[in-house]
Amino acid sequence: MRKANAKDRILQTAGELFFRHGYSEVGINEIIAKAETAKASFYQHYPSKEALCEAWLSDVHGRSEISRTELLETEVAPSKKIGIFFDQLKSFMEQSEFRGCPYSNTGAVSGSECVGIIDQIRSHKESIRTFLREVCFQHISDREKANILGDRIFVLYSGATTESQNLKEIWPVEIARAAALELFS
Amino acid sequence: MRKANAKDRILQTAGELFFRHGYSEVGINEIIAKAETAKASFYQHYPSKEALCEAWLSDVHGRSEISRTELLETEVAPSKKIGIFFDQLKSFMEQSEFRGCPYSNTGAVSGSECVGIIDQIRSHKESIRTFLREVCFQHISDREKANILGDRIFVLYSGATTESQNLKEIWPVEIARAAALELFS
């Protein structure tokens, strides 16, 4: 497993480091050292650190997208799905020592010149937003109302993540979960 | 006005830069160049870049605290205060080109070793949380319920800031505002 090809090893290593310490706090040297690759091997696979960041965000998105798609198609009550969604956030925050959202964290240090990164962030966020709108639509058949409700839950979800990270406490997630479920009924 | 003393010039310059580009993206060199000071003058006033960051966050906190205290003591309906609070957030986001919350953004790149910074973030966030709980308490006399409502609005506020920044759009603030007011009634 440690002997995956270099490209994957780099992506995995960088992912862990970017996530834990933040994109701007992790250097190429640290990545290649931990991934046990040579410097030039890195640039063979990724044209730049920024490109690696994009690859990482894309990778995370892919995996999280799958889980949302599954959840969306599961045969349980929509309200239950919202509960599960926040439960997943809760265990994610606790397991990651409250590191928060990789996308928001990366966005916090990305200027407007980082077009690729900003695009990844936007599309990931829109994807979650869409997911929540869809769950709401499974509950309310009024598209308009479902969208509004979804957006509200989206904002709650984001605030829960952000403040749980800032305060290193889990209550924001619990508060958001309760609020979301109340809005839902 | 441009000829304030060096310490203030540094703080102001650094504040603008930290806010716009993120703490980790701004170097001492850039700060002292824009503040028109010598490097050693900087270190005469601030023992480290991290200390400057703390001074900046403290400064921002001080000014924002004043505005919240004023708002809290104003003689208008609590629901109105919530509206104003989100209106201020809206214009702040728009005026700052959606740069978002200085505290959350700084927290995104601060490891657990940055004790001073993390403390500033925590206390600022708790201060806003307390403010919102107090406004709610002016509306509902049940302390328990007021606290829960305040915390929910706090989460909405944070999510609005974060996602407005991520998407460079204002709708999250508007959604949060509407949701908060609806929870309020």
Next chain:
Amino acid sequence: MRKANAKDRILQTAGELFFRHGYSEVGINEIIAKAETAKASFYQHYPSKEALCEAWLSDVHGRSEISRTELLETEVAPSKKIGIFFDQLKSFMEQSEFRGCPYSNTGAVSGSECVGIIDQIRSHKESIRTFLREVCFQHISDREKANILGDRIFVLYSGATTESQNLKEIWPVEIARAAALELFS
């Protein structure tokens, strides 16, 4: 005692620091901080760091000269004086955690441009050399022979100091003492 005048406080503080860490390892800031003086007060009393170094070496010399003069004039056998001289060196090395000779240590980092410092070193060393020659002359009445013997003991003394410092062990002093006394008889 802590409230001696600034000039003396600076000299004493710098002396301790220069001795313990070496002239080049100690900065003006550290000195004035520990001496509780302002920076400009320092430059009022000493025109430069180098001048302070000279004052320190001169001060040390003065005090050590007194003890040698006393010893020279004491009414004991010359061989006994040599023994006492090395005994003093021994306790000095042990008490100072084997920091060695302030003069040699300073000379190790002083280029030929530091005229004042180099002069201090030279005259201090010549003073010790003269002292040893005189003690020998008290023992042998042949001036020529006394000088040679004195110089040999001087070299033993220096080697003892240097290697005791290098090895953080006391045996070089003991070896030198025994050798000196043997040469003496």
Next chain:
Amino acid sequence: MRKANAKDRILQTAGELFFRHGYSEVGINEIIAKAETAKASFYQHYPSKEALCEAWLSDVHGRSEISRTELLETEVAPSKKIGIFFDQLKSFMEQSEFRGCPYSNTGAVSGSECVGIIDQIRSHKESIRTFLREVCFQHISDREKANILGDRIFVLYSGATTESQNLKEIWPVEIARAAALELFS
């Protein structure tokens, strides 16, 4: 010859500078300028200035060790070897403008935190001490007595180096040489 690889060029350049001016008086900038390398190239090869110092001391030790081993195994009278040993010191002092022992000079500015450097100094000094003890053992078959004699000559050697450096004169070496040979017979 000027176009050796960067690592060697750095080591050689730094060696010359450290020797001539003292470890603490030489900066990385001066080294890389004279070695015609980039700063980052330096840190590719040596993790720190201190590590470079260790490499330098180790290099010097290696070369001096060879010459001592050769001398020890030469087929001449032991007393002759002592004479040669001091002759070498004499020409070294004269050729180097009385810069003295790289190890003692470095030790004069190395705090107890410089473990690697202090180790190099100790082992170099012990190596010379052992050499002198062995030469003496070739002369006296009594191990005990040979050790004591060797140690005395070691102290003379060190004192000669130190004071020749301090006074910028060669007589301490000559005095030590004569004393050593006299002890020897």
Next chain:
DNA sequence: CATGAATGAGACTTCATTCAT
């Protein structure tokens, strides 16, 4: 006598990237 702000030069170290092999 004393002070604290100001400074140019330089300290050591790391950055993301490229090149020859």
Next chain:
DNA sequence: AATGAATGAAGTCTCATTCAT
């Protein structure tokens, strides 16, 4: 595909010294 050496620019921080008050 992989490697290690090389790099210019930039990173944070400290140096001894001066000046206005």
